[in-house]
Amino acid sequence: MASGGTTPGVAAVSVAGLTVVRGTVTAIDAISFDVPQGEVTGLLGPSGCGKSTLMRAIVGVQIVASGDVTVLGAPAGSPGLRSRVGYVTQAPSIYVDLTVRGNLRYFATILGAPDDAVEQVLDDVDLRGEADRLVGQLSGGQRSRVSLASALLGSPDLLVLDEPTVGLDPVLRRDLWALFHRLADAGTTLLVSSHVMDEASRCDRLLLMRDGHLLADGTPAELLARTGSSDIESAFLSLVEGGAA
Amino acid sequence: MTWRRTLATARRVLEQLRHDPRTIGLIIVVPTALMALLAWILTDADFHKYGPPLLGIFPMLVMFLVTSVATLRERTSGTLERLLSMPMGKGDFVFGYAVAFSILAVIQALVVAGVSFLLLGLEVRGSAWLVVLVAVVDGLTGTALGLFVSAFARTEFQAVQFMPVALIPQLLLCGLIVPTDELPRVLEWISWLLPLTYAFDAMQHVAMNPTPDTRFWIDLGVVAAMAVALLAAGAATLRRRTP
Numbered sequence: 001m002a003s004g005g006t007t008p009g010v011a012a013v014s015v016a017g018l019t020v021v022r023g024t025v026t027a028i029d030a031i032s033f034d035v036p037q038g039e040v041t042g043l044l045g046p047s048g049c050g051k052s053t054l055m056r057a058i059v060g061v062q063i064v065a066s067g068d069v070t071v072l073g074a075p076a077g078s079p080g081l082r083s084r085v086g087y088v089t090q091a092p093s094i095y096v097d098l099t100v101r102g103n104l105r106y107f108a109t110i111l112g113a114p115d116d117a118v119e120q121v122l123d124d125v126d127l128r129g130e131a132d133r134l135v136g137q138l139s140g141g142q143r144s145r146v147s148l149a150s151a152l153l154g155s156p157d158l159l160v161l162d163e164p165t166v167g168l169d170p171v172l173r174r175d176l177w178a179l180f181h182r183l184a185d186a187g188t189t190l191l192v193s194s195h196v197m198d199e200a201s202r203c204d205r206l207l208l209m210r211d212g213h214l215l216a217d218g219t220p221a222e223l224l225a226r227t228g229s230s231d232i233e234s235a236f237l238s239l240v241e242g243g244a245a
Numbered sequence: 246m247t248w249r250r251t252l253a254t255a256r257r258v259l260e261q262l263r264h265d266p267r268t269i270g271l272i273i274v275v276p277t278a279l280m281a282l283l284a285w286i287l288t289d290a291d292f293h294k295y296g297p298p299l300l301g302i303f304p305m306l307v308m309f310l311v312t313s314v315a316t317l318r319e320r321t322s323g324t325l326e327r328l329l330s331m332p333m334g335k336g337d338f339v340f341g342y343a344v345a346f347s348i349l350a351v352i353q354a355l356v357v358a359g360v361s362f363l364l365l366g367l368e369v370r371g372s373a374w375l376v377v378l379v380a381v382v383d384g385l386t387g388t389a390l391g392l393f394v395s396a397f398a399r400t401e402f403q404a405v406q407f408m409p410v411a412l413i414p415q416l417l418l419c420g421l422i423v424p425t426d427e428l429p430r431v432l433e434w435i436s437w438l439l440p441l442t443y444a445f446d447a448m449q450h451v452a453m454n455p456t457p458d459t460r461f462w463i464d465l466g467v468v469a470a471m472a473v474a475l476l477a478a479g480a481a482t483l484r485r486r487t488p
Contacts, residue, residue: 022488023488059330060330060485060486061326061329061330061485061486061487062486062487062488063486063487063488077485077486079332082330082331082332082333083331083332085330087327087330089323089326089327091322091323092323093322093323093324093326093327094322094324095257095261095322095324096322097261097264097265098257098260098261098264102257102260106253106254106256106257107327107331109249109250109253110250110253110254110328110331110332110333110337111331111332112332134264150327
């Protein structure tokens with residue numbers, strides 16, 4: 001799928017002809033696109049369309065069948081990228097039998113993050129009040145914020161976030177999107193996935209996915225103009241039906 | 246691999262255990278209770294004969310189970326994948342666990358040996374401290390085996406089922422049931438490839454001899470070397486990229 005517009009600046013992530021096979025299923029089918037630096041790019045598509053697999057390939061934890069994934073100028077998964085790429089999986093990957101602060105302290109040491117980083121990210125995700133509680137006693141939304149905070153610790157250049165706002169209350173969701181844009185303004189590149197189309201308007205740029213294919217790649221305004229739709233959900237439908245015809 | 250990350254991992258594992266006092270209790274109480282049961286069912290002579298080797302074997306069983314389930318939880322919860330996507334050495338992970346569980350193995354061995362010698366009337370010709378030393382190395386070997394074997398399990402059910410696979414044959418061949426030199430030749434050769442055989446030999450040596458000879462130290466060295474080799478093999482099974 002060709003890129004809809006020109007790419008401003010240098011690409012933080014460059015995917016070329018990526019194919020991923022999981023078991024007998026082709027989860028990602030010859031996808032190519034660029035993610036520009038310092039922007040919030042949304043990866044939207046229904047559950048099971050390959051968003052998580054694509055994100056795993058960008059982080060470098062996924063065995064790929066073919067194609068190239070270049071992240072911050074190096075092949076995805078290179079040792080030098082391990083402290084520059086933050087990754088948050090859909091299910092919170094944190095220790096339930098540690099406190100919030102215990103989790104963050106441990107990951108900060110592994111990342112070699114400065115001492116004040118833990119307190120900073122606690123404020124970023126609004127969990128200061130829960131810092132000394134065991135993660136096992138927190139709600140699902142609070143756990144996913146601990147997982148997000150762990151990825152923010154090393155001030156990574158690229159943040160790959162798999163459905164970070166699922167199940168959060170609207171106020172918190174708005175605050176997190178504000179945080180994502182603050183990080184982007186400071187130069188961080190963010191790739192954020194969602195299966196909720198109404199999050200599209202919060203992104204600088206969109207990648208629409210379905211069944212392992214890329215349907216579209218461009219700014220929300222471009223996608224709406226191209227499909228003559230009034231919202232991203234209708235744009236998605238028109239792209240799916242246009243592609244099938 | 247760096248000391249900072251290895252020790253941070255050890256500290257984190259101990260902190261997790263601190264929030265789970267029941268598991269710590271089980272790790273220490275179970276082998277102690279098994280020794281008490283043994284003292285109760287055996288005559289004094291038999292207890293002095295079988296007590297020391299089993300004092301080494303029980304910690305190995307317990308540490309094997311605890312470690313294989315703990316590392317499997319890291320795999321299924323996604324924390325292992327997160328760590329391996331960070332600047333974390335595979336050795337940091339494995340040796341971090343080994344350091345944490347070694348500390349636990351020392352406490353466990355001191356309590357089990359303390360109760361056995363002071364309350365249950367266990368007697369050995371050699372030093373009781375050497376019994377503790379062998380028990381600690383045995384516990385560490387159980388940890389190393391558990392770490393290695395958990396790589397081949399997908400679920401906690403499978404991990405627990407690996408215990409009979411990894412430990413029962415060692416128990417049958419180590420010399421406890423039939424002296425190794427009376428085993429069929431092939432089995433005798435196999436027995437000398439298994440860490441428990443050396444652990445058993447070392448423990449029996451302390452039970453029978455007032456002072457340790459070279460063979461005791463070689464036995465102990467072999468068990469320790471096998472534990473380190475298993476830890477390295479466990480590190481080699483970790484994969485940064487998965488299907």
